[in-house]
Amino acid sequence: xxxxxxxxxxxxxxxxxxxxxxxxxxxxxxxxxxxxxxxxxxxxxxxxxxxxxxxxxxxxxxxxxxxxxxxxxxxxxxxxxxxxxxxxxxxxxxxxxxxxxxxxxxxxxxxxxxxxxxxxxxxxxxxxxxxxxxxxxxxxxxxxxxxxxxxxxxxxxxxxxxxxxxxxxxxxxxxxxxxxxxxxxxxxxxxxxxxxxxxxxxxxxxxxxxxxxxxxxxxxxxxxxxxxxxxxxxxxxxxxxxxxxxxxxxxxxxxxxxxxxxxxxxxxxxxxxxxxxxxxxxxxxxxxxxxxxxxxxxxxxxxxxxxxxxxxxxxxxxxxxxxxxxxxxxxxxxxxxxxxxxxxxxxxxxxxxxxxxxxxxxxxxxxxxxxxxxxxxxxxxxxxxxxx
Numbered sequence: 381x382x383x384x385x386x387x388x389x390x391x392x393x394x395x396x397x398x399x400x401x402x403x404x405x406x407x408x409x410x411x412x413x414x415x416x417x418x419x420x421x422x423x424x425x426x427x428x429x430x431x432x433x434x435x436x437x438x439x440x441x442x443x444x445x446x447x448x449x450x451x452x453x454x455x456x457x458x459x460x461x462x463x464x465x466x467x468x469x470x471x472x473x474x475x476x477x478x479x480x481x482x483x484x485x486x487x488x489x490x491x492x493x494x495x496x497x498x499x500x501x502x503x504x505x506x507x508x509x510x511x512x513x514x515x516x517x518x519x520x521x522x523x524x525x526x527x528x529x530x531x532x533x534x535x536x537x538x539x540x541x542x543x544x545x546x547x548x549x550x551x552x553x554x555x556x557x558x559x560x561x562x563x564x565x566x567x568x569x570x571x572x573x574x575x576x577x578x579x580x581x582x583x584x585x586x587x588x589x590x591x592x593x594x595x596x597x598x599x600x601x602x603x604x605x606x607x608x609x610x611x612x613x614x615x616x617x618x619x620x621x622x623x624x625x626x627x628x629x630x631x632x633x634x635x636x637x638x639x640x641x642x643x644x645x646x647x648x649x650x651x652x653x654x655x656x657x658x659x660x661x662x663x664x665x666x667x668x669x670x671x672x673x674x675x676x677x678x679x680x681x682x683x684x685x686x687x688x689x690x691x692x693x694x695x696x697x698x699x700x701x702x703x704x705x706x707x708x709x710x711x712x713x714x715x716x717x718x719x720x721x722x723x724x725x726x727x728x729x730x731x732x733x734x735x736x737x738x739x740x741x742x743x744x745x746x747x748x749x750x751x752x753x754x755x756x757x758x759x760x761x762x763x764x765x766x767x768x
Contacts, residue, residue: 393453393569394638401448402631413445415628438616442624446631447599450589453568453634454581456601458608460615461627465564465584466492467620468598472582473497474618475610476529476558479505483529483557484522486513487739490537490562491731494739510738513543514674516551523555532578533562534571535678538690538726538747540665542674545681549577558607564588564717569641570683579604585630587717588687591640595629597622640719643752644687647721650755651748651762655691660699660766662744665690688716689748697743700725704746706765709757716749721758723748 391399404411418440421433433439443461451459462468473496477483485497487510497508509522513532523530530552534543545561552559560580561573567588573581583589585597602608615621622630648666655664667678668685678685693699703723704712710723714730724730724747731741750758 396452400452401445416441443627446627454601462598465598471614481528485531488539491733495733545576591633593718645684647755648750654759662694687750709761721751
Protein backbone atom coordinates (compact mmCIF):
# COMPACT_ATOMS: atom_id res chain seq x y z
CA UNK A 381 0.00 0.00 0.00
CA UNK A 382 2.54 2.66 -1.13
CA UNK A 383 1.89 6.39 -0.94
CA UNK A 384 0.67 7.55 -4.38
CA UNK A 385 2.81 10.67 -4.18
CA UNK A 386 5.95 8.77 -3.18
CA UNK A 387 5.91 5.06 -4.10
CA UNK A 388 8.97 4.40 -1.92
CA UNK A 389 7.36 5.80 1.22
CA UNK A 390 5.74 3.42 3.71
CA UNK A 391 2.40 4.81 4.91
CA UNK A 392 2.19 5.89 8.54
CA UNK A 393 0.78 3.68 11.28
CA UNK A 394 -2.69 5.23 11.40
CA UNK A 395 -3.02 4.98 7.63
CA UNK A 396 -2.04 1.31 7.66
CA UNK A 397 -4.48 0.62 10.50
CA UNK A 398 -7.36 1.98 8.43
CA UNK A 399 -6.42 0.75 4.96
CA UNK A 400 -4.07 -2.27 5.05
CA UNK A 401 -5.99 -5.31 3.78
CA UNK A 402 -9.14 -3.20 3.62
CA UNK A 403 -9.71 -2.05 0.06
CA UNK A 404 -13.35 -1.27 -0.84
CA UNK A 405 -15.35 -4.39 -1.64
CA UNK A 406 -14.99 -5.03 -5.40
CA UNK A 407 -18.59 -6.18 -5.79
CA UNK A 408 -20.52 -3.52 -3.89
CA UNK A 409 -17.98 -0.77 -3.25
CA UNK A 410 -18.47 -1.08 0.52
CA UNK A 411 -15.71 0.92 2.19
CA UNK A 412 -15.80 -1.38 5.23
CA UNK A 413 -14.74 -5.02 4.92
CA UNK A 414 -17.90 -7.16 4.93
CA UNK A 415 -18.57 -9.81 7.57
CA UNK A 416 -18.34 -12.96 5.46
CA UNK A 417 -20.68 -15.08 7.59
CA UNK A 418 -20.34 -18.29 5.66
CA UNK A 419 -18.95 -21.71 6.46
CA UNK A 420 -18.32 -22.83 2.88
CA UNK A 421 -17.85 -21.46 -0.65
CA UNK A 422 -19.22 -22.45 -4.07
CA UNK A 423 -16.59 -23.87 -6.40
CA UNK A 424 -16.39 -23.40 -10.16
CA UNK A 425 -15.92 -27.09 -10.84
CA UNK A 426 -14.03 -29.54 -8.64
CA UNK A 427 -11.06 -27.68 -7.16
CA UNK A 428 -12.05 -24.45 -8.89
CA UNK A 429 -11.82 -22.11 -5.90
CA UNK A 430 -12.96 -18.51 -6.12
CA UNK A 431 -10.28 -16.39 -4.50
CA UNK A 432 -8.74 -19.48 -2.92
CA UNK A 433 -11.56 -20.03 -0.41
CA UNK A 434 -13.15 -23.43 0.21
CA UNK A 435 -14.09 -23.67 3.92
CA UNK A 436 -14.03 -20.98 6.61
CA UNK A 437 -11.85 -22.84 9.09
CA UNK A 438 -9.20 -22.84 6.38
CA UNK A 439 -9.78 -19.29 5.20
CA UNK A 440 -12.31 -16.47 5.34
CA UNK A 441 -12.08 -13.08 3.55
CA UNK A 442 -12.81 -11.12 6.74
CA UNK A 443 -10.05 -12.98 8.56
CA UNK A 444 -7.72 -12.44 5.62
CA UNK A 445 -8.26 -8.69 5.86
CA UNK A 446 -7.48 -8.76 9.59
CA UNK A 447 -4.34 -10.84 9.05
CA UNK A 448 -3.05 -8.48 6.37
CA UNK A 449 -3.74 -5.49 8.60
CA UNK A 450 -2.00 -6.99 11.62
CA UNK A 451 1.05 -7.91 9.54
CA UNK A 452 1.22 -4.34 8.23
CA UNK A 453 0.94 -2.85 11.72
CA UNK A 454 3.86 -4.97 12.97
CA UNK A 455 5.87 -4.43 9.80
CA UNK A 456 5.85 -8.16 9.11
CA UNK A 457 5.32 -10.28 6.02
CA UNK A 458 2.82 -12.76 7.45
CA UNK A 459 -0.04 -12.42 9.93
CA UNK A 460 -2.20 -15.18 11.35
CA UNK A 461 -5.31 -14.62 13.46
CA UNK A 462 -6.48 -17.03 16.17
CA UNK A 463 -9.52 -17.43 18.39
CA UNK A 464 -7.62 -16.17 21.46
CA UNK A 465 -4.18 -15.15 22.59
CA UNK A 466 -3.78 -18.55 24.24
CA UNK A 467 -4.72 -20.31 21.00
CA UNK A 468 -1.96 -18.34 19.29
CA UNK A 469 0.44 -19.24 22.11
CA UNK A 470 -0.45 -22.92 21.83
CA UNK A 471 0.03 -22.94 18.05
CA UNK A 472 3.40 -21.22 18.30
CA UNK A 473 4.75 -23.67 20.88
CA UNK A 474 3.51 -26.67 18.89
CA UNK A 475 5.07 -25.27 15.71
CA UNK A 476 8.49 -24.59 17.24
CA UNK A 477 9.04 -27.15 20.02
CA UNK A 478 9.19 -30.91 20.24
CA UNK A 479 9.41 -33.33 23.19
CA UNK A 480 12.77 -32.87 24.87
CA UNK A 481 13.09 -29.20 23.87
CA UNK A 482 13.57 -26.32 26.30
CA UNK A 483 12.42 -22.71 26.39
CA UNK A 484 13.26 -19.66 28.46
CA UNK A 485 10.36 -17.67 29.90
CA UNK A 486 10.04 -14.46 31.96
CA UNK A 487 10.13 -14.94 35.72
CA UNK A 488 6.98 -12.80 35.87
CA UNK A 489 5.19 -14.11 32.78
CA UNK A 490 1.46 -13.80 32.21
CA UNK A 491 -0.29 -16.42 34.30
CA UNK A 492 -2.08 -18.02 31.35
CA UNK A 493 1.17 -18.45 29.43
CA UNK A 494 2.86 -19.97 32.48
CA UNK A 495 -0.06 -22.32 33.10
CA UNK A 496 0.00 -23.63 29.53
CA UNK A 497 3.76 -24.19 29.56
CA UNK A 498 4.01 -25.52 33.11
CA UNK A 499 0.88 -27.65 33.29
CA UNK A 500 0.26 -28.74 29.69
CA UNK A 501 3.47 -28.76 27.69
CA UNK A 502 5.46 -30.18 30.59
CA UNK A 503 3.42 -33.36 29.99
CA UNK A 504 4.79 -33.33 26.45
CA UNK A 505 8.38 -33.42 27.73
CA UNK A 506 9.07 -29.70 27.24
CA UNK A 507 11.05 -27.98 29.99
CA UNK A 508 11.34 -24.30 30.84
CA UNK A 509 13.51 -21.95 32.85
CA UNK A 510 12.11 -18.69 34.29
CA UNK A 511 14.61 -15.81 34.26
CA UNK A 512 14.49 -12.03 34.82
CA UNK A 513 14.46 -10.80 31.23
CA UNK A 514 15.88 -7.42 32.25
CA UNK A 515 19.14 -9.31 32.88
CA UNK A 516 20.58 -10.29 29.50
CA UNK A 517 23.38 -12.24 31.16
CA UNK A 518 20.76 -14.33 33.01
CA UNK A 519 19.04 -15.10 29.71
CA UNK A 520 22.34 -16.21 28.21
CA UNK A 521 23.10 -18.38 31.24
CA UNK A 522 19.67 -20.03 31.02
CA UNK A 523 20.20 -21.26 27.47
CA UNK A 524 20.73 -25.00 27.11
CA UNK A 525 21.82 -27.05 24.10
CA UNK A 526 18.17 -27.99 23.57
CA UNK A 527 16.77 -24.43 23.95
CA UNK A 528 14.67 -23.68 20.90
CA UNK A 529 12.64 -20.69 22.03
CA UNK A 530 13.13 -17.60 24.18
CA UNK A 531 9.80 -16.12 25.28
CA UNK A 532 9.75 -12.40 26.00
CA UNK A 533 7.09 -10.09 27.38
CA UNK A 534 8.00 -6.42 27.47
CA UNK A 535 6.56 -4.73 29.42
CA UNK A 536 5.89 -7.85 31.48
CA UNK A 537 2.54 -8.71 32.97
CA UNK A 538 2.00 -7.63 35.75
CA UNK A 539 5.31 -6.25 37.10
CA UNK A 540 6.02 -4.09 34.03
CA UNK A 541 9.64 -5.09 33.71
CA UNK A 542 11.41 -4.27 30.46
CA UNK A 543 13.45 -6.57 28.22
CA UNK A 544 16.01 -5.32 25.69
CA UNK A 545 14.61 -7.01 22.58
CA UNK A 546 17.66 -6.42 20.38
CA UNK A 547 20.12 -7.71 22.98
CA UNK A 548 18.04 -10.80 23.78
CA UNK A 549 17.53 -11.52 20.07
CA UNK A 550 21.30 -11.64 19.64
CA UNK A 551 21.65 -13.99 22.61
CA UNK A 552 18.82 -16.26 21.45
CA UNK A 553 20.06 -16.49 17.87
CA UNK A 554 23.63 -17.15 18.98
CA UNK A 555 22.26 -20.10 20.96
CA UNK A 556 20.24 -21.44 18.04
CA UNK A 557 16.87 -20.36 19.47
CA UNK A 558 14.06 -18.27 18.06
CA UNK A 559 12.80 -15.18 19.88
CA UNK A 560 9.09 -14.57 20.38
CA UNK A 561 7.87 -11.29 21.85
CA UNK A 562 4.44 -11.04 23.44
CA UNK A 563 3.67 -7.46 22.42
CA UNK A 564 0.22 -7.32 24.00
CA UNK A 565 0.97 -4.65 26.61
CA UNK A 566 2.74 -2.33 24.18
CA UNK A 567 0.57 -2.94 21.10
CA UNK A 568 1.95 -2.54 17.56
CA UNK A 569 1.59 1.23 17.92
CA UNK A 570 4.10 1.56 20.74
CA UNK A 571 6.59 -1.16 19.79
CA UNK A 572 7.56 -3.31 16.78
CA UNK A 573 9.67 -6.29 17.90
CA UNK A 574 10.36 -7.69 14.42
CA UNK A 575 12.31 -4.55 13.58
CA UNK A 576 14.34 -5.12 16.77
CA UNK A 577 15.32 -8.69 15.92
CA UNK A 578 12.40 -10.87 17.06
CA UNK A 579 11.39 -13.86 14.93
CA UNK A 580 7.70 -13.75 15.78
CA UNK A 581 5.35 -11.37 17.57
CA UNK A 582 2.35 -12.51 19.58
CA UNK A 583 -0.73 -10.55 20.56
CA UNK A 584 -3.82 -11.14 22.56
CA UNK A 585 -5.90 -9.00 20.21
CA UNK A 586 -8.58 -9.13 22.90
CA UNK A 587 -6.64 -6.32 24.54
CA UNK A 588 -5.43 -3.11 22.89
CA UNK A 589 -5.85 -4.12 19.24
CA UNK A 590 -9.56 -4.89 19.68
CA UNK A 591 -9.70 -2.24 22.35
CA UNK A 592 -13.37 -2.33 23.34
CA UNK A 593 -13.70 -5.40 25.61
CA UNK A 594 -16.14 -6.99 23.20
CA UNK A 595 -14.10 -9.62 21.36
CA UNK A 596 -11.57 -12.37 22.18
CA UNK A 597 -8.74 -13.06 19.74
CA UNK A 598 -5.05 -13.65 19.21
CA UNK A 599 -2.46 -13.15 16.49
CA UNK A 600 1.04 -14.09 15.37
CA UNK A 601 3.16 -12.06 12.95
CA UNK A 602 6.44 -13.20 11.40
CA UNK A 603 8.75 -12.64 8.44
CA UNK A 604 9.74 -16.33 8.42
CA UNK A 605 7.92 -18.05 5.56
CA UNK A 606 8.68 -21.56 6.80
CA UNK A 607 7.38 -20.73 10.27
CA UNK A 608 4.32 -19.10 8.73
CA UNK A 609 3.54 -22.32 6.86
CA UNK A 610 3.87 -24.39 10.04
CA UNK A 611 1.60 -21.99 11.93
CA UNK A 612 -0.96 -21.91 9.12
CA UNK A 613 -1.06 -25.72 9.10
CA UNK A 614 -1.88 -25.71 12.82
CA UNK A 615 -4.30 -22.80 12.48
CA UNK A 616 -6.31 -24.89 10.02
CA UNK A 617 -5.58 -28.36 11.39
CA UNK A 618 -6.30 -27.56 15.04
CA UNK A 619 -9.01 -25.05 14.15
CA UNK A 620 -8.35 -22.30 16.69
CA UNK A 621 -9.59 -19.58 14.34
CA UNK A 622 -11.71 -16.48 14.96
CA UNK A 623 -15.16 -16.32 13.43
CA UNK A 624 -15.83 -13.63 10.83
CA UNK A 625 -17.63 -11.36 13.28
CA UNK A 626 -14.75 -11.61 15.76
CA UNK A 627 -12.30 -10.79 12.95
CA UNK A 628 -14.46 -7.84 11.91
CA UNK A 629 -14.68 -6.44 15.45
CA UNK A 630 -10.91 -6.73 15.87
CA UNK A 631 -10.33 -5.03 12.54
CA UNK A 632 -12.70 -2.23 13.52
CA UNK A 633 -10.84 -1.77 16.79
CA UNK A 634 -7.48 -1.60 15.06
CA UNK A 635 -8.59 1.44 13.07
CA UNK A 636 -8.44 3.66 16.16
CA UNK A 637 -5.45 2.03 17.85
CA UNK A 638 -3.11 4.98 17.34
CA UNK A 639 -5.56 7.46 18.86
CA UNK A 640 -6.41 5.20 21.77
CA UNK A 641 -2.82 4.35 22.67
CA UNK A 642 -1.94 8.03 22.84
CA UNK A 643 -4.79 8.65 25.28
CA UNK A 644 -4.08 5.50 27.29
CA UNK A 645 -0.49 6.68 27.70
CA UNK A 646 -1.43 10.24 28.60
CA UNK A 647 -3.95 9.09 31.21
CA UNK A 648 -1.49 6.57 32.65
CA UNK A 649 1.05 9.32 33.18
CA UNK A 650 -1.54 11.38 35.08
CA UNK A 651 -2.46 8.37 37.22
CA UNK A 652 1.19 7.62 37.99
CA UNK A 653 1.81 11.19 39.12
CA UNK A 654 -1.15 10.99 41.52
CA UNK A 655 -0.15 7.59 42.90
CA UNK A 656 3.40 8.75 43.60
CA UNK A 657 2.00 11.49 45.84
CA UNK A 658 -0.20 9.16 47.88
CA UNK A 659 1.24 7.78 51.16
CA UNK A 660 -0.99 4.69 50.95
CA UNK A 661 1.01 3.56 47.92
CA UNK A 662 4.34 1.92 48.69
CA UNK A 663 5.64 1.91 45.10
CA UNK A 664 4.52 2.49 41.53
CA UNK A 665 5.67 0.27 38.66
CA UNK A 666 5.67 2.10 35.32
CA UNK A 667 8.41 2.15 32.68
CA UNK A 668 7.80 5.84 32.02
CA UNK A 669 9.32 6.72 35.38
CA UNK A 670 12.94 7.81 35.16
CA UNK A 671 13.76 5.68 38.20
CA UNK A 672 12.31 2.52 36.63
CA UNK A 673 15.26 0.16 36.01
CA UNK A 674 14.12 -0.45 32.43
CA UNK A 675 13.30 3.16 31.59
CA UNK A 676 16.23 3.77 29.24
CA UNK A 677 15.55 0.60 27.25
CA UNK A 678 11.81 1.31 27.09
CA UNK A 679 12.47 4.86 25.90
CA UNK A 680 14.66 3.47 23.13
CA UNK A 681 12.33 0.75 21.82
CA UNK A 682 8.87 2.15 22.59
CA UNK A 683 7.04 5.16 21.17
CA UNK A 684 5.46 5.90 24.57
CA UNK A 685 5.10 3.93 27.79
CA UNK A 686 1.55 2.62 27.53
CA UNK A 687 -1.57 2.41 29.65
CA UNK A 688 -0.66 -0.33 32.13
CA UNK A 689 0.30 0.69 35.68
CA UNK A 690 0.96 -1.53 38.68
CA UNK A 691 1.32 -0.46 42.30
CA UNK A 692 2.11 -2.03 45.63
CA UNK A 693 0.13 -1.01 48.68
CA UNK A 694 1.76 0.08 51.92
CA UNK A 695 -0.95 -1.77 53.83
CA UNK A 696 -0.33 -5.13 52.16
CA UNK A 697 -2.90 -7.56 50.75
CA UNK A 698 -5.77 -6.21 52.86
CA UNK A 699 -5.20 -2.67 51.59
CA UNK A 700 -4.90 -3.93 48.02
CA UNK A 701 -8.24 -5.74 48.24
CA UNK A 702 -9.83 -2.68 49.81
CA UNK A 703 -8.61 -0.47 46.96
CA UNK A 704 -9.97 -2.88 44.35
CA UNK A 705 -13.37 -2.80 46.02
CA UNK A 706 -13.54 0.97 46.47
CA UNK A 707 -13.10 2.40 42.97
CA UNK A 708 -16.14 3.65 41.12
CA UNK A 709 -14.86 4.35 37.59
CA UNK A 710 -12.18 1.67 37.56
CA UNK A 711 -14.09 -1.60 37.22
CA UNK A 712 -12.90 -4.66 39.14
CA UNK A 713 -12.32 -7.13 36.33
CA UNK A 714 -9.72 -9.23 34.58
CA UNK A 715 -8.32 -8.40 31.15
CA UNK A 716 -6.97 -5.05 29.96
CA UNK A 717 -6.57 -2.73 27.02
CA UNK A 718 -10.20 -1.64 26.63
CA UNK A 719 -11.47 1.92 26.46
CA UNK A 720 -12.73 1.58 30.05
CA UNK A 721 -10.39 1.52 33.06
CA UNK A 722 -10.02 -1.74 34.97
CA UNK A 723 -8.47 -2.67 38.31
CA UNK A 724 -7.52 -6.12 39.59
CA UNK A 725 -5.54 -8.07 42.19
CA UNK A 726 -3.23 -10.33 40.12
CA UNK A 727 -2.40 -12.71 42.97
CA UNK A 728 -6.05 -13.75 43.22
CA UNK A 729 -7.15 -13.15 39.64
CA UNK A 730 -5.08 -13.17 36.43
CA UNK A 731 -1.99 -14.70 38.05
CA UNK A 732 -3.57 -17.11 40.54
CA UNK A 733 -2.00 -19.99 38.57
CA UNK A 734 1.47 -18.81 39.67
CA UNK A 735 0.80 -19.15 43.41
CA UNK A 736 3.44 -21.37 44.99
CA UNK A 737 5.72 -21.21 41.95
CA UNK A 738 8.81 -19.18 41.09
CA UNK A 739 6.50 -16.78 39.27
CA UNK A 740 4.23 -15.98 42.22
CA UNK A 741 3.36 -12.28 42.23
CA UNK A 742 3.30 -10.06 45.35
CA UNK A 743 0.12 -10.25 47.40
CA UNK A 744 -0.01 -6.46 47.74
CA UNK A 745 0.17 -5.82 43.99
CA UNK A 746 -2.67 -4.03 42.19
CA UNK A 747 -2.75 -3.81 38.39
CA UNK A 748 -4.46 -0.96 36.56
CA UNK A 749 -5.50 -0.89 32.94
CA UNK A 750 -5.90 2.84 32.46
CA UNK A 751 -8.65 3.62 29.97
CA UNK A 752 -9.42 6.64 27.84
CA UNK A 753 -11.95 8.36 30.13
CA UNK A 754 -11.27 11.88 31.32
CA UNK A 755 -7.91 11.67 33.07
CA UNK A 756 -8.94 13.94 35.92
CA UNK A 757 -11.87 11.66 36.71
CA UNK A 758 -9.58 8.63 36.89
CA UNK A 759 -7.22 10.40 39.27
CA UNK A 760 -10.14 11.52 41.44
CA UNK A 761 -11.54 7.99 41.55
CA UNK A 762 -8.25 6.49 42.72
CA UNK A 763 -7.72 9.22 45.31
CA UNK A 764 -11.15 8.70 46.86
CA UNK A 765 -10.64 4.93 46.91
CA UNK A 766 -7.20 5.25 48.53
CA UNK A 767 -8.61 7.60 51.18
CA UNK A 768 -11.20 5.11 52.44
